[in-house]
Amino acid sequence: xxxxxxxxxxxxxxxxxxxxxxxxxxxxxxxxxxxxxxxxxxxxxxxxxxxxxxxxxxxxxxxxxxxxxxxxxxxxxxxxxxxxxxxxxxxxxxxxxxxxxxxxxxxxxxxxxxxxxxxxxxxxxxxxxxxxxxxxxxxxxxxxxxxxxxxxxxxxxxxxxxxxxxxxxxxxxxxxxxxxxxxxxxxxxxxxxxxxxxxxxxxxxxxxxxxxxxxxxxxxxxxxxx
Amino acid sequence: xxxxxxxxxxxxxxxxxxxxxxxxxxxxxxxxxxxxxxxxxxxxxxxxxxxxxxxxxxxxxxxxxxxxxxxxxxxxxxxxxxxxxxxxxxxxxxxxxxxxxxxxxxxxxxxxxxxxxxxxxxxxxxxxxxxxxxxxxxxxxxxxxxxxxxxxxxxxxxxxxxxxxxxxxxxxxxxxxxxxxxxxxxxxxxxxxxxxxxxxxxxxxxxxxxxxxxxxxxxxxxxxxx
DNA sequence: TAGATTGTTAATCGATTAACAATC
DNA sequence: TAGATTGTTAATCGATTAACAATC
Numbered sequence: 001x002x003x004x005x006x007x008x009x010x011x012x013x014x015x016x017x018x019x020x021x022x023x024x025x026x027x028x029x030x031x032x033x034x035x036x037x038x039x040x041x042x043x044x045x046x047x048x049x050x051x052x053x054x055x056x057x058x059x060x061x062x063x064x065x066x067x068x069x070x071x072x073x074x075x076x077x078x079x080x081x082x083x084x085x086x087x088x089x090x091x092x093x094x095x096x097x098x099x100x101x102x103x104x105x106x107x108x109x110x111x112x113x114x115x116x117x118x119x120x121x122x123x124x125x126x127x128x129x130x131x132x133x134x135x136x137x138x139x140x141x142x143x144x145x146x147x148x149x150x151x152x153x154x155x156x157x158x159x160x161x162x163x164x165x166x167x168x169x170x171x172x173x174x175x176x177x178x179x180x181x182x183x184x185x186x187x188x189x190x191x192x193x194x195x196x197x198x199x200x201x202x203x204x205x206x207x208x209x210x211x212x213x214x215x216x217x218x219x220x221x222x223x224x225x226x
Numbered sequence: 227x228x229x230x231x232x233x234x235x236x237x238x239x240x241x242x243x244x245x246x247x248x249x250x251x252x253x254x255x256x257x258x259x260x261x262x263x264x265x266x267x268x269x270x271x272x273x274x275x276x277x278x279x280x281x282x283x284x285x286x287x288x289x290x291x292x293x294x295x296x297x298x299x300x301x302x303x304x305x306x307x308x309x310x311x312x313x314x315x316x317x318x319x320x321x322x323x324x325x326x327x328x329x330x331x332x333x334x335x336x337x338x339x340x341x342x343x344x345x346x347x348x349x350x351x352x353x354x355x356x357x358x359x360x361x362x363x364x365x366x367x368x369x370x371x372x373x374x375x376x377x378x379x380x381x382x383x384x385x386x387x388x389x390x391x392x393x394x395x396x397x398x399x400x401x402x403x404x405x406x407x408x409x410x411x412x413x414x415x416x417x418x419x420x421x422x423x424x425x426x427x428x429x430x431x432x433x434x435x436x437x438x439x440x441x442x443x444x445x446x447x448x449x450x451x452x
Numbered sequence: 453t454a455g456a457t458t459g460t461t462a463a464t465c466g467a468t469t470a471a472c473a474a475t476c
Numbered sequence: 477t478a479g480a481t482t483g484t485t486a487a488t489c490g491a492t493t494a495a496c497a498a499t500c
Contacts, residue, residue, distance in 0.1 A: 007490080007491075009490090009491065009492095010491095011426055011429055012422075012426065014425070014429065015419070015421070015422035015425040015426065016422065018425070019404065019422075033456080033457060033458085034457075034458075035457080044492075044493060044494090045457095045493095046492075046493050046494065046495090047491095047492065047493075049457095049458065049459065049460085050459090050460085050491090050492075050493090052459095053458090053459060053460075057458075057459065059457075059458050059459080060457080060458070060499090060500060061456075061457050061458040061459080061498070061499045061500045062455070062456045062457050062458075062499070062500040063456080063457070063458085063500065064456085064457065064458080065458090077429065077432075078425045078428055078429045078432070079425075079428035079429055079431055079432030079433075080425065080428060082432075084428060084431070092323075092326075093319075093322060093323035093326040093327065094323045094327070096319060096323070097318075097319035097320045097322070097323040098420075100318075100319040101319065101320070101420075103404075103421060104421070104424065107421065107424075107425075109424060109428075147431060148427065148431070171431070171434070172427055172430070172431050174423070174424065174427055178245065178329075186434075188427060188430045188431060188434065190423055190424070190426055190427040190430070192418070192420065192423050193241070194324075194327075194418065195241070195329060195330070195333065196238075196241035196242065196245075197400070197416055197418050198330065198333075198335060198400065198416070199240070199241040199244070199304045199305075199306065199333075200237055200238065200241065200416055201374065201398055201400055201414060201416040202304055202305035202306060202310060202335075202374075203237055203240065203303065203304045203305055204398070204414045204416070205305055205310070205373060205374070205397070205398050205414060206303075206304070206305030206308075207305075208397070208412075208414065233466080233467075235466090235467065235468095236467095259480080259481060259482085260481075260482075261481080270468075270469060270470090271469095271481095272468075272469050272470065272471090273467095273468065273469075275481095275482065275483065275484085276467090276468075276469085276483090276484090278483095279482090279483060279484075283482075283483065285481075285482050285483080286475090286476060286481080286482070287474070287475045287476045287480075287481050287482040287483080288475070288476045288479070288480045288481050288482075289476065289480080289481070289482085290480085290481065290482080291482090
């Protein structure tokens with residue numbers, strides 16, 4: 001049996017713990033209690049302790065948590081104690097922006113290839129990486145070990161390219177295309193849907209503005225009606 | 227009183243409904259039942275009906291939902307029946323990628339300004355929009371109505387710039403910086419933390435790989451111990 | 453030791469799913 | 477009308493918070 005599955009909600013919070021602990025580490029803080037961390041992060045201390053205890057007891061009664069140790073342990077849980085080889089499929093603006101983002105390299109995500117279908121881009125290099133044509137993908141994947149493929153292309157091409165990637169052994173896709181990929185369930189897909197994020201923003205703007213308008217009076221508006 | 231608050235979980239799902247309905251509309255489908263939609267979207271029909279009924283009864287018993295009508299209603303709920311003026315603060319790779327992304331314009335998000343602190347970028351234009359210096363921001367915000375500011379700069383500058391934006395009346399921030407902005411609570415913040423998304427991916431990769439290894443035998447591993 | 457704070461169990465809260473009466 | 481499918485209530489499930497005994 002595998003370890004008991006950890007809920008998605010917990011996993012989502014781990015990178016944020018990791019970030020805060022990293023900042024504490026940088027500012028020289030040695031230990032921290034769930035209560036102090038709770039104050040800083042604006043989550044309950046109870047949640048912090050529950051979350052961490054999914055993975056083991058990292059703290060010590062009466063003391064709290066050692067920042068350096070906890071940071072490192074969460075890093076391991078997140079799989080940041082190794083390197084990953086990543087390719088970017090779709091070398092448009094977003095793909096190039098990702099390729100240029102040096103912070104990923106620092107965390108161990110090495111970009112080793114850039115691909116596109118547009119012949120105009122062929123041979124252009126981004127941070128020393130030449131843009132290759134999509135048809136070279138199968139060959140490239142045979143010759144290089146690649147753990148992650150970022151998909152940064154229009155949804156029309158995304159599904160097709162995803163299939164090519166999977167056929168050639170890719171097991172993890174970071175999907176920026178505005179579509180849901182239907183892939184074998186042993187392939188991990190992490191979606192970043194920017195337009196959906198923006199729509200959540202516009203929802204909140206509209207809601208605010210409606211709330212500011214005088215509420216229409218329907219006469220009978222008692223929700224807990226007798 | 228405002229309308230009863232809708233849970234964040236529901237709001238997060240709305241853009242996805244909107245996308246599927248848009249695709250159905252394009253392919254000429256006129257009506258759809260919660261069951262059919264459930265099949266396509268891989269969520270329960272019950273959840274679809276519950277979600278929609280937070281906003282009113284859009285369907286008809288025995289018939290289902292009219293695709294065009296439902297699409298349009300969800301669009302209105304998401305605030306997509308109007309335009310927004312947006313600026314991008316941080317004209318690096320990511321900022322420029324966002325500025326170049328024409329799809330946003332189609333949805334009514336008009337980018338009317340680009341700002342950066344780096345003098346090297348001054349005057350460079352992206353899709354006809356000149357990059358301005360950050361110190362011009364207050365003046366620009368006085369002279370233009372801007373609803374949304376995208377923050378695409380390093381966290382070191384992000385907090386400071388966010389304060390400037392808020393002082394000058396910005397009420398909605400689309401935050402790509404790897405930090406949590408602490409702003410007055412009437413300011414809406416929508417975070418896109420790419421590195422945290424990537425860490426969720428690496429977590430899943432590591433977990434898979436561990437699961438594939440032979441489980442260490444601890445002798446006593448019955449979780450429901452007697 | 454006394455005080456602090458974790459790890460963990462129990463209680464609460466909220467979200468999802470199931471079921472079915474209402475109704476087109 | 478009979479059949480289909482919603483809207484909505486009730487049941488279940490899961491996640492968060494509270495509480496406290498264990499222990500450093």
